[in-house]
Amino acid sequence: MAYESPANINASQGMGQLLEYVNTVTNSWISNMLLVSLYIIMLMGWYRTQGNDFVGGLAVAGFGTSVIATLLWIAGFVSGPTLGVCFAVMLIGVAALLLMKD
Secondary structure (H helix, E strand, C coil), X not given: XXXXXXXXXXXXXXXXXXXXXXXXXXXXXXHHHHHHXXXXXXXXXXXHHCCCCHHHHHXXXXXXXXXXXXXXXXXXXXXXXXXXXXXXXHXXXXXXXXXXXX
C-alpha cells in the first residue's frame, strides 16, 4: 500500500493534519504508543513524588490515560477497543487502590 507523501500535507490547517497523516502511516500504532508512554510517565512520576506509592500511581495513571484516550477517541485517533483497554486498566488500578490494606 502506497502512502501519501508528507509534502502533500496542508500544514496551514493545523497540527491535526500532521497527526492524521502519522496515524494513517503507522496504522494507528502511534496513538497507542502515545497512550502507553503517557501511562508510564504518569505512573513513575506519581511513584517517585508520593514516596513510592505504586498502587496510587496505578490509579492516577489509569485515570489520566483514560481521560487522554477519551479525548483522542473523540478526535478519531484512538479505536474503541483501545479506549476499552484504557478504561479496564483504570478500573484495575482503582480496584487495587480501594482493596489495598494499610
